[in-house]
Amino acid sequence: MLLSVNNLAVSFGGVQALSLSHFSLQPQELRVIIGPNGAGKSTFLDIICGRTKPDTGEVYFNDRAIMGMTEVSIARLGIGRKFQQPSVFPGLTVYDNLLLAAKMKKDILSSLFFKPSQLLKARIHEVAEKIGLTKVLSSIAGALSHGQKQWLEIGIVVLQDPKLLLIDEPAAGMSDEETYKTGELLLELSNNHGIIVIEHDMKFVQQIARERVTVLERGKLLVEGSFNDIRNDQRVIDCYLGRNNTQLENL
Numbered sequence: 001m002l003l004s005v006n007n008l009a010v011s012f013g014g015v016q017a018l019s020l021s022h023f024s025l026q027p028q029e030l031r032v033i034i035g036p037n038g039a040g041k042s043t044f045l046d047i048i049c050g051r052t053k054p055d056t057g058e059v060y061f062n063d064r065a066i067m068g069m070t071e072v073s074i075a076r077l078g079i080g081r082k083f084q085q086p087s088v089f090p091g092l093t094v095y096d097n098l099l100l101a102a103k104m105k106k107d108i109l110s111s112l113f114f115k116p117s118q119l120l121k122a123r124i125h126e127v128a129e130k131i132g133l134t135k136v137l138s139s140i141a142g143a144l145s146h147g148q149k150q151w152l153e154i155g156i157v158v159l160q161d162p163k164l165l166l167i168d169e170p171a172a173g174m175s176d177e178e179t180y181k182t183g184e185l186l187l188e189l190s191n192n193h194g195i196i197v198i199e200h201d202m203k204f205v206q207q208i209a210r211e212r213v214t215v216l217e218r219g220k221l222l223v224e225g226s227f228n229d230i231r232n233d234q235r236v237i238d239c240y241l242g243r244n245n246t247q248l249e250n251l
C-alpha cells in the first residue's frame with residue numbers, strides 16, 4: 001500500500017471538516033475524489049502533505065507514519081502537491097522553471113555549486129515532452145496559455161520524482177481540448193506515480209477514473225466505487241441536489 005489512513009479527524013472552530021475512518025491507495029493507482037463544497041477534499045490533501053495537523057488519526061506512506069512531520073520532510077519522502085493556484089515564476093522561461101524545480105530537490109549546499117548535468121538536462125527534456133511543452137521550453141512562463149501553465153506546474157512537481165502526486169482541480173478553467181489533454185497526461189503519469197486528484201467536472205472524472213472514485217460529503221466518506229457505480233448512486237446524486245454550485249458538471 002502506498003498510502004493508508006486511519007481514523008483521521010480534524011475540526012475548525014468546533015466544526016468537523018473531516019472524519020475519515022479509512023482510506024488507502026495502491027502504488028500507481030489514480031484515485032479521483034469528488035464531493036460538494038465543504039466536503040473536506042482539500043482538507044484531506046492538506047493533512048496528507050503536512051500542511052494541516054489533524055486532531056486524531058494516522059497516515060502511513062509506504063508503511064511509514066508521517067503524522068507530525070513537516071511539509072518539507074513529507075515532500076522529501078516523496079509526496080508532491082500541485083495546488084490550484086499558479087506557482088510558476090512568470091518571468092522565467094519554461095526551461096528555467098523546470099531547472100529550478102530540479103535544483104530545489106537538492107540540498108541547499110550542493111545547489112550552490114550546482115551545474116545542470118547532461119543527465120539533468122535530459123530529464124528536463126523528458127518531463128517537458130511528457131507535459132507537451134517541448135516546443136515552448138524557451139518561452140517566458142508568463143506568456144503560456146492557462147492550460148500550458150497548469151501542465152508546467154504538474155511538470156515541476158513531477159521533476160521532484162514524487163511517489164505520490166496530490167492534485168487539486170487540474171482542469172479548472174481549461175478548454176475542452178486542454179481538459180482532455182490533462183486527462184491523458186494524468187493517465188500516463190499514473191504508470192509511474194500514485195495520484196490523488198480532486199475534481200468536479202464529471203466528464204473529466206469519467207475520462208481518468210479507471211479505478212475507484214471516492215465521494216466525500218460533510219467530511220465523511222459517502223461512497224467509494226467505479227465511476228459507473230458512483231454516477232448511478234442515489235446518495236451521490238442527492239448530496240449535490242439543492243446545492244447552489246456547478247460542481248457536478250456533466251453528470
Ligand SMILES: Nc1ncnc2c1ncn2[C@@H]1O[C@H](COP(=O)(O)OP(=O)(O)OP(=O)(O)O)[C@@H](O)[C@H]1O
Nearest residue numbers: 012013016017035036037038039040041042043044
Ligand atoms: N483553515 C480553515 N479554517 C477554518 N475552517 C476551515 C479551514 N479549512 C477548511 N475549513 C472548513 O472545513 C470544511 C471542509 O473544507 P474543504 O476546503 O476541505 O472542503 P472542499 O471539499 O475542499 O471544498 P471545495 O470544493 O469548496 O474546495 C469547510 O466547512 C471549510 O469551511
